[in-house]
Amino acid sequence: MFDYKLLSALAAVVEQAGFERGAQVLGLSQSAVSQRIKLLEARVGQPVLVRATPPTPTDIGRRLLNHVQQVRLLERDLQSQVPALDEEGMPERLRIALNADSLATWWALAVSDFCGEQHLLLDLVVEDQTVGLKRMRAGEVAACICASERPVAGARSLALGAMRYRAFASPAFIARHFPAGVQADQLAGTPALVFGPDDFLQHRYLASLGVTGGFEHHLCPSSEGFIRLMEAGLGWGLVPELQVRDPLEKGLLVELLPDKPIDVPLYWHHWRSGGRLLGLLTEHLARVCGQWLVPCQQ
Numbered sequence: 001m002f003d004y005k006l007l008s009a010l011a012a013v014v015e016q017a018g019f020e021r022g023a024q025v026l027g028l029s030q031s032a033v034s035q036r037i038k039l040l041e042a043r044v045g046q047p048v049l050v051r052a053t054p055p056t057p058t059d060i061g062r063r064l065l066n067h068v069q070q071v072r073l074l075e076r077d078l079q080s081q082v083p084a085l086d087e088e089g090m091p092e093r094l095r096i097a098l099n100a101d102s103l104a105t106w107w108a109l110a111v112s113d114f115c116g117e118q119h120l121l122l123d124l125v126v127e128d129q130t131v132g133l134k135r136m137r138a139g140e141v142a143a144c145i146c147a148s149e150r151p152v153a154g155a156r157s158l159a160l161g162a163m164r165y166r167a168f169a170s171p172a173f174i175a176r177h178f179p180a181g182v183q184a185d186q187l188a189g190t191p192a193l194v195f196g197p198d199d200f201l202q203h204r205y206l207a208s209l210g211v212t213g214g215f216e217h218h219l220c221p222s223s224e225g226f227i228r229l230m231e232a233g234l235g236w237g238l239v240p241e242l243q244v245r246d247p248l249e250k251g252l253l254v255e256l257l258p259d260k261p262i263d264v265p266l267y268w269h270h271w272r273s274g275g276r277l278l279g280l281l282t283e284h285l286a287r288v289c290g291q292w293l294v295p296c297q298q
Contacts (some may be wrong), residue, residue: 048061
């Protein structure tokens with residue numbers, strides 16, 4: 001039999017990115033949490049954590065975290081059927097990984113009514129859409145939004161649609177770097193903006209234009225900051241068209257190549273044994289996401 005106090009300690013340390021914050025969430029001392037992790041490791045006969053900053057689960061640790069996530073969701077279902085088991089009467093909570101651009105554009109509109117109706121609280125983890133699935137593999141989240149269609153073992157994926165990105169820059173940037181007009185083969189020779197080291201969207205975009213090789217770029221891991229840097233003329237960048245309507249209307253940004261958008265497919269990944277609430281959220285997203293996302297190209 002599993003000792004869920006030990007598994008809860010593992011989950012808290014990984015989800016809170018440290019022993020101290022994990023202990024605070026559990027209402028325990030850091031020493032007590034450390035002792036629970038050591039006892040868990042003694043029982044499974046191998047380490048469940050890599051003691052780094054932040055701590056990361058080992059292979060067996062990821063399997064245990066996957067189990068904890070699914071048990072939590074199934075427990076919520078049981079509490080809804082047997083209210084007496086829900087001693088605290090607390091709202092439901094789902095931990096979900098999603099990309100910053102979704103969070104900055106359509107996500108809140110898509111889930112606001114659902115969260116209100118279901119008395120649901122969200123614990124959001126922001127990851128680039130190309131790497132969000134690693135949170136599922138690590139057992140840290142109940143669901144994620146990412147650009148990969150293939151689910152991890154024990155999970156399902158659902159195509160939500162695609163975010164359409166377009167290349168933009170400020171009028172001053174265009175005047176300085178493209179006085180004779182924007183040419184696709186000139187983009188690699190001008191400073192660009194990239195969200196982070198895991199963001200290869202600009203690389204894909206340039207490759208689709210027939211431009212290969214490296215290019216100068218700033219790194220800016222903030223969707224809002226990305227727009228501010230573009231408006232200030234630091235570089236050109238690819239931004240969801242949902243995010244720049246206001247700057248375009250005000251003339252703060254100009255599209256570089258209107259006939260050359262690029263679509264990023266988004267898939268919703270969720271555990272098969274995720275319980276009723278996760279299933280309802282999945283059905284809800286399938287119904288509403290078409291309001292903001294374009295169909296994925298086959």
